[in-house]
Amino acid sequence: MTDGNDSPAPIAHLLACPRCDGRLQLDEERLSCPACTMQFPSVGRVPWLFAEPHATLGEWRVRIDAELADLVRRAADVQSAIARCERGSTAHRRLSLLLRGYQGQHAAVTDLMAPIRPPNLEAPLAAHLALRTRLPPSQGLMSYQANLHRDWAWGTDENRASIALVHGAMTNVPDGPLLVQGAGAGRLAYDIACARPQTTVVALDFNPLLLVAARINAGAAITQWEFPLAPRTVDDVAVERRLRVEQQADNLHFVLADALRAPFHAAQFTVVVTPWFVDVVSEDLATLARRINRLLATNGRWVIFGSLAFEHADPLERRSLPEVEDCIRESGFDVVTVTEAEIPYLQSPASRHGRVERVVAIGATKVRDVPSPPRHVALPDWLTLGNAPVPLLESFKLQAMTTRIYAFVMAMIDGRRSVKDMARLMDERKLMPRDEAEAAIRGFLIKMFDEANAPRR
Numbered sequence: 001m002t003d004g005n006d007s008p009a010p011i012a013h014l015l016a017c018p019r020c021d022g023r024l025q026l027d028e029e030r031l032s033c034p035a036c037t038m039q040f041p042s043v044g045r046v047p048w049l050f051a052e053p054h055a056t057l058g059e060w061r062v063r064i065d066a067e068l069a070d071l072v073r074r075a076a077d078v079q080s081a082i083a084r085c086e087r088g089s090t091a092h093r094r095l096s097l098l099l100r101g102y103q104g105q106h107a108a109v110t111d112l113m114a115p116i117r118p119p120n121l122e123a124p125l126a127a128h129l130a131l132r133t134r135l136p137p138s139q140g141l142m143s144y145q146a147n148l149h150r151d152w153a154w155g156t157d158e159n160r161a162s163i164a165l166v167h168g169a170m171t172n173v174p175d176g177p178l179l180v181q182g183a184g185a186g187r188l189a190y191d192i193a194c195a196r197p198q199t200t201v202v203a204l205d206f207n208p209l210l211l212v213a214a215r216i217n218a219g220a221a222i223t224q225w226e227f228p229l230a231p232r233t234v235d236d237v238a239v240e241r242r243l244r245v246e247q248q249a250d251n252l253h254f255v256l257a258d259a260l261r262a263p264f265h266a267a268q269f270t271v272v273v274t275p276w277f278v279d280v281v282s283e284d285l286a287t288l289a290r291r292i293n294r295l296l297a298t299n300g301r302w303v304i305f306g307s308l309a310f311e312h313a314d315p316l317e318r319r320s321l322p323e324v325e326d327c328i329r330e331s332g333f334d335v336v337t338v339t340e341a342e343i344p345y346l347q348s349p350a351s352r353h354g355r356v357e358r359v360v361a362i363g364a365t366k367v368r369d370v371p372s373p374p375r376h377v378a379l380p381d382w383l384t385l386g387n388a389p390v391p392l393l394e395s396f397k398l399q400a401m402t403t404r405i406y407a408f409v410m411a412m413i414d415g416r417r418s419v420k421d422m423a424r425l426m427d428e429r430k431l432m433p434r435d436e437a438e439a440a441i442r443g444f445l446i447k448m449f450d451e452a453n454a455p456r457r
């Protein structure tokens with residue numbers, strides 16, 4: 001990890017401890033909480049203000065490692081496919097470019113994430129898979145890869161339409177600090193900062209992809225490879241892009257933190273913008289609304305932007321637009337504007353895939369304080385701190401049993417035994433009656449076989 005050179009001083013008065021909400025101390029560019037005796041690192045010049053900063057750093061390292069290991073595996077797959085095709089053929093050209101892309105992206109991510117992931121910290125992919133630290137695509141560093149290229153390479157139409165709608169939802173608000181929660185790759189926050197040079201704009205996300213925006217806004221050119229979902233041409237399977245901007249926004253600041261433990265003092269912001277955020281965040285809208293209420297000064301504006309595609313497991317939480325409005329009102333806001341519009345969405349020029357979304361921009365003014373919800377607890381202490389016993393949950397017991405059976409089946413694969421031989425062994429060990437075991441082993445091996453042959457994109 002490298003500590004930053006940029007000072008968090010311009011926004012230090014806004015920042016609070018994500019553990020106790022107390023005042024942070026800024027000492028030689030380092031933020032710390034005297035009450036919690038906790039120092040918060042800076043990562044790539046951006047304050048890393050998580051309640052358990054070291055545990056979160058470790059978790060992201062593992063995720064980044066897994067993504068890098070995955071790029072290595074994809075490159076190896078492509079390399080072996082190249083060996084099977086004729087030199088000079090279109091397939092050879094396509095695969096050679098893809099290989100260059102995977103290798104280039106590996107180098108680019110390694111470089112970008114160097115502040116978080118010191119070199120020589122690689123763990124084998126098998127270890128990640130075994131420990132399930134390989135994240136589902138929705139939670140990885142590169143989950144928002146298309147957003148990154150839209151933000152900084154080809155998304156002018158979408159970016160313009162987005163900023164226009166967001167601006168429309170924040171008319172008549174007094175000037176003051178503005179927070180973008182879930183800023184992603186950072187373009188909207190950057191555009192707001194450029195349009196309002198007198199306003200202090202803070203972009204917050206818990207994904208270190210935010211470092212791209214921080215580096216670009218510091219004047220760097222970042223290399224990233226785009227791998228479009230449906231490449232238009234052979235040359236579009238992997239596209240190397242240099243991401244940069246002409247103009248830097250000095251009033252734009254970055255914070256890596258969990259929005260559910262937003263590290264700010266109460267009532268500091270005049271505007272809080274949540275772009276494509278309220279429907280992806282793990283918390284229910286009513287609780288989130290109360291957290292946003294706390295961050296805003298009275299008469300401050302909450303701007304909700306996006307398509308409201310709620311993903312919650314609880315059907316009650318997958319709210320329609322009128323239910324969203326009701327919830328906002330019940331959380332101390334007056335809904336002042338609701339605008340719906342169709343805008344292009346992730347229409348990469350290198351892809352045949354691209355969407356049009358009917359988005360909504362809601363502007364809601366804070367009219368009263370509401371009680372703040374309790375501090376958000378993402379994970380229990382035995383997971384984050386690692387020094388309390390791991391509880392023997394019922395689901396863990398069941399998982400331990402199934403894992404033993406899986407391990408037993410995998411260990412029986414020796415290149416000679418048939419499914420029937422394995423079923424007999426399971427029967428002998430009294431793990432399962434033979435007939436049942438045969439069907440179960442077949443089902444399990446089909447799943448493994450399918451997974452082994454599944455396309456890796």
Ligand SMILES: C[S@@+](CC[C@H](N)C(=O)[O-])C[C@H]1O[C@@H](n2cnc3c(N)ncnc32)[C@H](O)[C@@H]1O
Pocket residue numbers: 144147181182183184185186188204205206207257258259260275276277280281282
């Ligand atoms: C759908 S993306 C939208 C990103 C960006 N606003 C855009 O429009 O491209 C949602 C963003 O919210 C971030 N996010 C989700 N939960 C978060 C949390 N609890 N704290 C901070 N960021 C979060 C994700 O990392 C991601 O960048």
